[in-house]
Structure formats: structure tokens, C-alpha cells
Amino acid sequence: MYNRILVPTDGSQPATAAIEEGVTLAAQNDAELHALYVVEPIPLGGFSAGPGPASAEWDGVVDKQRAEGEAATAAVAQRGQEQDVDVVEAIEHGKPNQEILEYAADHDIDAIVMGTHGRSGADRLVVGSVTEKVVRKSDVPVLTVRMS
Template identity: 75%
Template structure:
């Protein structure tokens, strides 16, 4: 039923439950798992992440986020690899919900699995804003996973 499953991550603890669910779903369907981290634009002096660095400090911020993304996707790949799953790791730049939806479209993703809360929304009582936007705008099924 599902050949390609996308699990976006921000590297936070709340994302861990969604990662485990995505791995389980990929195992059940013998699907390829896509691990995606989005470097989010941060307005600093009128610039945003992914734009040409205005200074060495700005470049350091983007590089730090990219390293965090590489670590987060590598952890997913390692965990999924324990189950013999094929994993595609990706880091994109932009607004998270837009990049998740664009990635899903470009890679013919069949389902998206993501946490209800991320790094910035752990203490919110409703769906995280990124998750909510993905659920509302996605053309493919989105499985949301609440952290235990």
C-alpha cells in the first residue's frame, strides 16, 4: 500500500515516537523510508536560513542547523537500518511545512508520519503549527503521532 514513507524530524524528543511509528509502518509495507530535516528560515537582520550568509556568524548558524539535521536523519537511518529498511536522508531549506509538502510531491511519497509537537510546540495543547499545516494541505495521508 505504501512504497515511500516520509518522516520529517526536527531532532527533538517529541519526534521520536513518530520515528518509531514510521519505521513500523515501513516494515509492514516493505517501504522505503525518507528522513527529512528542514533548516528553517530565521529572521536575523533581514536574512533567512539558506540565504547567502551575511557574516561568518550567520554562516555558523546555518552550518550548525545543517549538522543537527545530518545527525537527526542519520539516527533515523541507523535505527531503520537495524530492521533492514532502505532510508533516504535529506536536508532542505525553507519553511518546514512547505518543504515537507514539496518533498512529498517531488519524491512521490505515499504517506507522511510526523509528531503532533516539535521542538517549538512541546507545551502546546493542540497540533504543532507545522503538523497542522501539513495535515491540512497534504495530498497524501498524514499519520500524526502523539508523544507518550
């Protein structure tokens, strides 16, 4: 039924619950699992795009986000390997809901599995709205997973 399943991840506990569902669904369908982390460019006070110390600080933030993304997608790959599921790791840059939907379209994804909550604090609200936007605009089924 499903050949390619997308699991967007931010490395949070709710994302981990979605990963478990995604890996299980991929194993049941002998499907390829795609792990996607989106680095969102967030304008922060004191950071600028121009040359100089502020630019170096901004580069550090992006590097840190990219490292978080690599760790998050590697965790999905490890979990997939444990269940004999092929995992494709990807990191994109942009607005998460847009990048998730574009990735799904560009890679012929058959289903998306996402957590309903993300990190704590303000990030939790952002990730929740990302899931909602993906559910509303996706051309493929979206399985939402609540953290137990």
C-alpha cells in the same frame, strides 16, 4: 499499500516517537523510508546577509542547523537499519511545512508520519503548527503521533 513513507524530523523527542511509527510502518509494508530535516531560515537580530562578521556568524548558525539535520536524519537511518528498512536522508532549506509538502510531491511519497509536538518553548508552537499545516494541505495520508 505504501511504497515510500516520509518522516520529517527535527531531532526532538516527539519526532523520535514518529520515527518509531514510521519505521514500523515501512517495515510492515516493505517500504522505503525518507528522513527529512528542514533548515528554516530565521532572520535573527544582529545577523546580516552581507559580507563581514555578521555574515560569518549567520553562516555558523546555518552550519549548526545543517549539522543538527545530519544527526537527526542519521538517527532515522540507524533506526531503519535495525529494522532492515531502506532510508533516504534529505536536508532541505525553507519553510518546513512547504518543504515537507514539496518533498512529498517530488518523491511520490505515499504517507507522511509526523509528531504532534516538537521542541520546548517557542519552537514547540512552531512545530505544532507545521504538523497542522501539513495535515490540512497534504495530498497523501498523514499519520500524527503523540509523544507518550
